[in-house]
Amino acid sequence: MVNRDRLINEFLQMVQIDSLSGRERQIADYLKDKLISLGLSVTEDAAGEKAGGNAGNIIAKIPANNSSAPVIMLCSHMDTVEPGIGVKPVIKDNFICSQSDTVLGSDDKAGIAAILEAIRQVKENDVPHGGIEVVFTIWEEGGLFGAKYLDYSLLEAKIGYVLDSDGTPGTIITRAPSQDKIYAEIHGRAAHAGINPEDGINAILVAANAIAGLNLGRIDEETTCNIGVICGGKATNIVPDLVKIEGETRSLDVSKRQAQNKVICRAIEQAAERFDTKADINVEPEYTSFNLSEDSLSVKIAIKAAQNLGLTPRLEKTGGGSDANVFNNMGIETANLGIGMRKVHTKEEYIAIEDLINNARYVVEIIKTAGELSL
Incomplete structure (x- = not known):
């Protein structure tokens, strides 16, 4: 008892x-x-x-x-x-x-x-x-x-x-589900935000373009994805030259999780290409x-x-x-x-x-x- x-x-x-x-x-x-x-x-x-x-x-x-x-x-x-x-x-x-x-x-x-x-x-x-x-x-x-x-x-x-x-x-x-973590560093180019902003590449803007095109949250009954952390920039008068993004994908179906990884990575890469810059992306498995x-x-x-x-x-x-x-x-x-x-x-x-x-x-x-x- x-x-x-x-x-x-x-x-x-x-x-x-x-x-x-x-x-x-x-x-x-x-x-x-x-x-x-x-x-x-x-x-x-x-x-x-x-x-x-x-x-x-x-x-x-x-x-x-x-x-x-x-x-x-x-x-x-x-x-x-x-x-x-x-x-x-x-x-x-x-x-x-x-x-x-x-x-x-x-x-x-x-x-x-x-x-x-x-x-x-x-x-x-x-x-x-x-x-x-x-x-x-x-x-x-x-x-x-x-x-x-x-x-x-x-x-x-x-x-x-x-x-x-x-x-x-x-x-x-x-x-x-299994889970993967996605880490991305989006590179821009610094410039003075008031004097010569056209010489810079705003990494925050690149990241925003990438994230805006993603379908986040519940993808289907087995699969979810999320961008949970974004940080970057040094001051309001500097065009930011680096933004870091952290996200995750989960699914009861391994192939669905892998497909979401590709979608997120492709969106980041394509946004970087549009702004003539680059992104470093790393996908790490968390658990099976x-x-x-x-x-x-x-x-x-x-x-x-x-x-x-x-x-x-x-x-x-x-x-x-x-x-x-x-x-x-x-x-x-x-x-x-x-x-x-x-x-x-x-x-x-x-x-x-x-x-x-x-x-x-x-x-x-x-x-x-x-x-x-x-x-």
């Missing part, structure tokens, strides 16, 4: 620990102490050094008490987005939100809280399992760096669950897609566990990436679970207490269901 008050209080405590991406040291130490006190073996890897942060991923293990069942991995990320310093949570009716000018941090501390409570339930009730590996990652937001730099030699699990999606408990993300079938072991376990609790299992696709993208690419069959977080990455973020409780119940039931298998 999930301890409601303990779970709520722990969640409230954790969201007040500052943990912006790359600065997870305080929450990492908190979680290491918690996991050690629960009797888990705990390791911190070197992902922080590789990513340029101040903490590594936390990997903790519970040895199997049923050696015929599969080892499962449970994961949530420790970092939060800005504004995320000085979070002050409040309970309003049956919801938890932030009272100050910050995000709440249920993305992804609601997932962490569920995993911690599930571990307690497993140990307090001697739930049979084939071994549990807990992974709390750094710097998921903006790069999935924790999962990318994770020391996979420390893991045995071949199936796993990331608790990091919207949707109420019972939501199972089985399909997620994944597509789990209903017959995948991780999905079948999640469906049965939801049904056991009276939850409605819903297999969904998403337009967002998560650590699950990286884990699947590394050979760990991983579904991403909905945990009820709402309006994430905004100051209006909130979570229902009922969802917070059901998250922990769901994780316990997944562990139980996996522990009943004989492989």
Whole structure:
């Protein structure tokens, strides 16, 4: 039986620990102490050094008490987005939100809280399992760096669950897109804006021409693209000689993502040609897609566990990436679970207490269901 008050209080405590991406040291130490006190073996890897942060991923293990069942991995990320310093949570009716000018941090501390409570339930009730590996990652937001730099030699699990999606408990993300980042530098020519502007080439104008011709946002039900950053220029009296653009493409279909890359690159190149200048463009892959079938072991376990609790299992696709993208690419069959977080990455973020409780119940039931298998 999930301890409601303990779970709520722990969640409230954790969201007040500052943990912006790359600065997870305080929450990492908190979680290491918690996991050690629960009797888990705990390791911190070197992902922080590789990513340029101040903490590594936390990997903790519970040895199997049923050696015929599969080892499962449970994961949530420790970092939060800005504004995320000085979070002050409040309970309003049956919801938890932030009272100050910050995000709440249920993305992804609601997932962490569920995993911690599930571990307690497993140990307090001697739930049979084939071994549990807990992974709390750094710097998921903006790069999935924790999962990318994770020391996979420390893991045995071949199936796993990331608790990091919207949707109420019972939501199972089985399909997620790949993503590329596009970086472009558009060159112009400097000149005095008041004396001899005709001698210059305005790089901002070139960039504007390129972007104005693009179809941004949702391209179709599987594909999106965006220009998210543009910067350049030095002063109003100087014709700008350089503009930098950052954008992205995502799609559940690899060929569609590649096609959008070509569209964006061509638009930038053609605009540069029209103004008799040049553009340097670089396309970098961020992460690969994944597509789990209903017959995948991780999905079948999640469906049965939801049904056991009276939850409605819903297999969904998403337009967002998560650590699950990286884990699947590394050979760990991983579904991403909905945990009820709402309006994430905004100051209006909130979570229902009922969802917070059901998250922990769901994780316990997944562990139980996996522990009943004989492989």
